[in-house]
Amino acid sequence: MRITLSYATSSDGYLDDCSNERLILSTPEDWEAVYALRREQDAILIGAETLRRDNPSLKHVPTRVVITRSGNLDPEAQFFTVGEARRIVFSEKPVPALESVAEVICCEEGIKARRIVTELERRGINRLMVEGGAKTLQLFLDEGLADVVRRAVNPTILAGERGYAPFRFVPDDNATIRYEQLGAMEVSTITLHPDHSKEERKELAAAIDLSRRCTPAEGSYCVGAVIVTTDGTRYTGYTHETSPTHHAEQEALKKALATGANLRGATIYASMEPCTIRKSEPESCTQLILKHGLRKVVFACYEPNKFVRCDGACTLRAAGVEVRVYPDLADEVLRINAHHWK
Numbered sequence: 470m471r472i473t474l475s476y477a478t479s480s481d482g483y484l485d486d487c488s489n490e491r492l493i494l495s496t497p498e499d500w501e502a503v504y505a506l507r508r509e510q511d512a513i514l515i516g517a518e519t520l521r522r523d524n525p526s527l528k529h530v531p532t533r534v535v536i537t538r539s540g541n542l543d544p545e546a547q548f549f550t551v552g553e554a555r556r557i558v559f560s561e562k563p564v565p566a567l568e569s570v571a572e573v574i575c576c577e578e579g580i581k582a583r584r585i586v587t588e589l590e591r592r593g594i595n596r597l598m599v600e601g602g603a604k605t606l607q608l609f610l611d612e613g614l615a616d617v618v619r620r621a622v623n624p625t626i627l628a629g630e631r632g633y634a635p636f637r638f639v640p641d642d643n644a645t646i647r648y649e650q651l652g653a654m655e656v657s658t659i660t661l662h663p664d665h666s667k668e669e670r671k672e673l674a675a676a677i678d679l680s681r682r683c684t685p686a687e688g689s690y691c692v693g694a695v696i697v698t699t700d701g702t703r704y705t706g707y708t709h710e711t712s713p714t715h716h717a718e719q720e721a722l723k724k725a726l727a728t729g730a731n732l733r734g735a736t737i738y739a740s741m742e743p744c745t746i747r748k749s750e751p752e753s754c755t756q757l758i759l760k761h762g763l764r765k766v767v768f769a770c771y772e773p774n775k776f777v778r779c780d781g782a783c784t785l786r787a788a789g790v791e792v793r794v795y796p797d798l799a800d801e802v803l804r805i806n807a808h809h810w811k
């Protein structure tokens with residue numbers, strides 16, 4: 470998934486003022502650019518306080534997402550009632566009052582950005598825009614799950630008691646920044662993670678091709694994997710290639726380790742999410758990836774809940790590994806594994 474954070478602030482860093490009226494900081498030129506960006510997204514996410522204070526409708530976006538701890542949201546709010554869209558609520562407890570107007574995803578263990586991203590990717594969402602408020606933007610930044618930050622600064626000052634929802638973001642030295650002036654607004658587009666989707670898709674296609682070499686078996690999925698080390702050396706594998714208990718990732722890792730390759734910082738491309746539970750081997754593929762210090766995992770299809778409940782993506786993200794998922798390629802992986810759904 471590609472994640473963009475987008476917000477407008479006053480020049481002293483507030484997202485809103487304390488009045489009950491919604492404060493519009495963007496100028497018409499900036500709104501136009503924001504609407505264009507929205508149209509590129511599969512989903513827009515906001516925090517519950519933004520929904521309660523601003524009552525936005527978020528029209529023209531296929532999926533609207535809101536996060537709440539309390540579940541205190543009005544089912545009559547425009548978010549739930551205006552226009553056609555899929556609506557998803559992440560809540561820490563069941564919210565029966567919202568079940569007729571949205572899909573409620575209950576995260577009793579607490580709402581983490583990585584859990585949100587995983588659940589949205591499982592539902593086919595590939596481009597997400599997070600529009601705030603401050604607490605919601607911070608949630609994604611704290612977990613390193615923002616790729617691009619679009620910050621639009623209005624010259625107005627809301628100093629002191631007038632300012633509400635202060636938000637400051639200081640990019641690190643690795644970020645690249647593009648500036649533009651849109652009417653009175655000074656807009657910075659800050660890229661934290663460059664878009665490598667072209668090469669990732671190419672290697673993923675190679676991993677999916679490898680998975681076609683597997684002999685379909687009742688107790689396992691047909692999966693292919695490609696490892697690319699930091700010096701560009703590639704190692705490949707597919708399920709059961711050399712052993713009836715090996716997964717594709719294990720096969721590729723085994724070949725790399727046999728040559729003495731340095732796997733620190735390497736990327737692994739796999740047609741399916743790396744497993745977290747193994748019965749026939751001492752370590753799961755996720756554990757092996759973490760043990761050998763791979764930096765990035767790219768896959769196409771979340772493991773279906775057929776044999777076990779896999780939590781590979783979330784576990785890897787929690788450990789600081791970059792995970793990229795291409796849900797639009799998942800159908801092909803499921804077709805290759807069609808013997809499981811007969």
Ligand SMILES: NC(=O)c1ccc[n+]([C@@H]2O[C@H](COP(=O)([O-])OP(=O)(O)OC[C@H]3O[C@@H](n4cnc5c(N)ncnc54)[C@H](OP(=O)(O)O)[C@@H]3O)[C@@H](O)[C@H]2O)c1
Nearest residue numbers: 476477485516517518519537538539580601602603604605
């Ligand atoms: N200028 C802009 O571009 C812009 C954009 C968006 C919003 N805003 C402004 O921002 C203000 C709101 O900002 P805010 O920071 O106060 O609130 P917010 O981020 O909109 O929402 C915070 C709420 O989201 C839920 N939440 C946040 N993190 C959570 C987590 N980790 N787990 C579970 N739930 C979580 C909680 O909901 P519950 O309270 O329901 O538990 C929390 O109170 C509004 O005034 C709005 O106008 C401005």
